[in-house]
Amino acid sequence: MTSGKISKIKERFLKEVEEEKDAGKKRKICKKYIEEDLASVFSLVKNLSGEKRGEVGRAANELREFITKKMEGEKREEVAEKARIDVTFPGTEPDLGSLHPLTVLQKRCEEIFQKMGFVVAGGPELENEWYNFDALNFKKDHPVREMQDTLFAKQKDRGSLSEKEKLLMRTHTSPVQVRYMENRKPPFRIIVPGRVFRNETTDNSHEINFYQLEGLMVGEDVSIANFRAVIGYFLQQLFRAKVKLRLRPSFFPFTEPSFEVDVSCSICDQKGCSVCKQTGWIEIMGAGMVHPNVLRSAKVDPDKFTGFAFGCGLDRIAMIEHKIENVRLFYSGDLRFLKQF
Ligand code: FA5
Numbered sequence: 001m002t003s004g005k006i007s008k009i010k011e012r013f014l015k016e017v018e019e020e021k022d023a024g025k026k027r028k029i030c031k032k033y034i035e036e037d038l039a040s041v042f043s044l045v046k047n048l049s050g051e052k053r054g055e056v057g058r059a060a061n062e063l064r065e066f067i068t069k070k071m072e073g074e075k076r077e078e079v080a081e082k083a084r085i086d087v088t089f090p091g092t093e094p095d096l097g098s099l100h101p102l103t104v105l106q107k108r109c110e111e112i113f114q115k116m117g118f119v120v121a122g123g124p125e126l127e128n129e130w131y132n133f134d135a136l137n138f139k140k141d142h143p144v145r146e147m148q149d150t151l152f153a154k155q156k157d158r159g160s161l162s163e164k165e166k167l168l169m170r171t172h173t174s175p176v177q178v179r180y181m182e183n184r185k186p187p188f189r190i191i192v193p194g195r196v197f198r199n200e201t202t203d204n205s206h207e208i209n210f211y212q213l214e215g216l217m218v219g220e221d222v223s224i225a226n227f228r229a230v231i232g233y234f235l236q237q238l239f240r241a242k243v244k245l246r247l248r249p250s251f252f253p254f255t256e257p258s259f260e261v262d263v264s265c266s267i268c269d270q271k272g273c274s275v276c277k278q279t280g281w282i283e284i285m286g287a288g289m290v291h292p293n294v295l296r297s298a299k300v301d302p303d304k305f306t307g308f309a310f311g312c313g314l315d316r317i318a319m320i321e322h323k324i325e326n327v328r329l330f331y332s333g334d335l336r337f338l339k340q341f
Contacts, residue, residue: 002052003059009037010063017070023078030071038064049272101341102211102330105318106193110212112237113191116230118215119288121190122175124152125197131175135297136254144171151199168185169197172311173214174254177290180216181298186305187219193314196261204274204326205282211314218300218307224257227287227308231261232310239263243320256289266320275325282320285312 013033019024041060048056099107110120123131129325133145142148152158153167176192179317200206217226228247235245244264252258262281264270270280287310292302322341324330329337 001041001048001056003056006041006056006059006063009033009041010066013037013063013067023074023081027071027074027078030074031214033067034064034071038067065129066091097339100338101318101322102314104213104341105314105321108124108214108238109234109314109317110191110193112234113215114168116189116233118189118191118217121176121180121192122194123170123173123179123192125170126167127170127175127196129163129166130169131178132168132170132172134163135178135294136174137293137297138253139289142253147199149199151197170194171198172196173212174309174311176214177216177254177309178294181218181295181300187217187222188299188307189217191215200326202328204328205277205316207315207320207327207331209326209331213314214311215310215312216290216307217309218295218305220305222307224289224308227289227310230308231285231287231310235263238317238322250286250288252286252288254291254294255286256291258288259284261285261287261310261312263320267323267325273325275319282316283313284316284320285310287311 013029017026017029019028034061041056045053045057045060062123099183108340114120129145138145150171151169153169155161155165155167158166173192173194173196176190176194180190180192181188192212194212194214195209196212197209200208202208215230217230235243241265241298246262248260250258250260250263257304260283262283265273265276265280265282267275268280272280273279276282287308290307290309295302295305295307315330318324318330319327
């Protein structure tokens with residue numbers, strides 16, 4: 001064994017490695033040279049004597065170092081090759097989401113009312129009995145306070161709690177009227193979009209949770225004429241004058257006088273269908289002049305100020321707009337339905 005033989009091994013190694021293109025295979029060649037060719041050189045070195053042993057041993061060590069470095073270099077190259085991105089390769093198109101039709105509608109309503117100077121306000125979905133009922137002039141024995149209409153929170157010793165401590169899922173957005181007014185001075189012009197909850201049997205036009213848009217305008221001379229003008233403008237902007245409007249006398253404890261607002265059914269063109277219950281009209285909101293007792297609950301002087309309020313069902317409006325026959329589709333999470341908007 002001579003150092004010249006080691007130079008020959010190096011030459012052979014370099015030739016073999018240069019001919020190979022693949023980094024992984026190059027690494028395997030390095031490994032083979034260290035574990036086989038060099039290992040057999042080292043086993044012979046120990047039989048050599050004195051000076052020769054030192055000279056050949058040094059050359060063999062240098063070659064081992066050289067091959068090891070080469071092997072590490074090829075490893076880095078192999079990793080880089082795997083991580084390399086082909087920028088010309090066609091990408092996977094991301095599945096884009098979109099806003100829910102009720103969210104789109106809510107935003108449109110907000111824009112229309114904001115143009116008339118209304119401010120968007122909000123309140124809690126987990127409400128207390130006082131704001132949801134008492135402050136709105138509901139008598140203690142009003143049927144809506146029954147378990148079969150309202151979803152009450154389970155609370156220990158509920159009987160001993162005050163009305164402000166008894167919790168429920170709000171049945172309408174009207175409690176925000178009092179919440180907003182009690183801390184501020186009139187005049188007010190607000191809308192309150194939000195989710196409400198009712199314990200009721202569902203059908204094509206009734207859900208157990210749905211969205212309402214509350215409106216409230218209070219000032220020194222606010223009248224029903226103002227209500228007609230505001231709602232007329234709102235519906236004309238919303239439906240682009242495609243629907244007819246009808247006011248019917250009604251009753252709400254928190255308004256006097258009260259009325260329901262109906263729009264012509266666009267699903268059946270007023271011929272009669274399951275959504276309009278064969279009447280040709282769909283009820284979209286309750287409304288009226290704010291009851292003096294509600295103004296008193298909110299510490300607003302009813303002798304000085306008057307106002308109107310309304311609460312409309314956003315789901316019902318979206319049904320009319322898109323000719324949707326079943327309110328439950330909005331909450332079904334069915335992408336075949338949602339992707340149409
Ligand atoms: C109310 O909730 C009153 N707070 C509205 C109001 C506000 C009156 C201010 C006067 C002054 P009502 O229960 O009628 O009223 O509901 C209002 C609207 O919500 C209805 O016109 C209807 O469009 C919608 N709505 C009612 N129940 C459901 C339901 N189960 N599913 C979907 N929409 C509903």
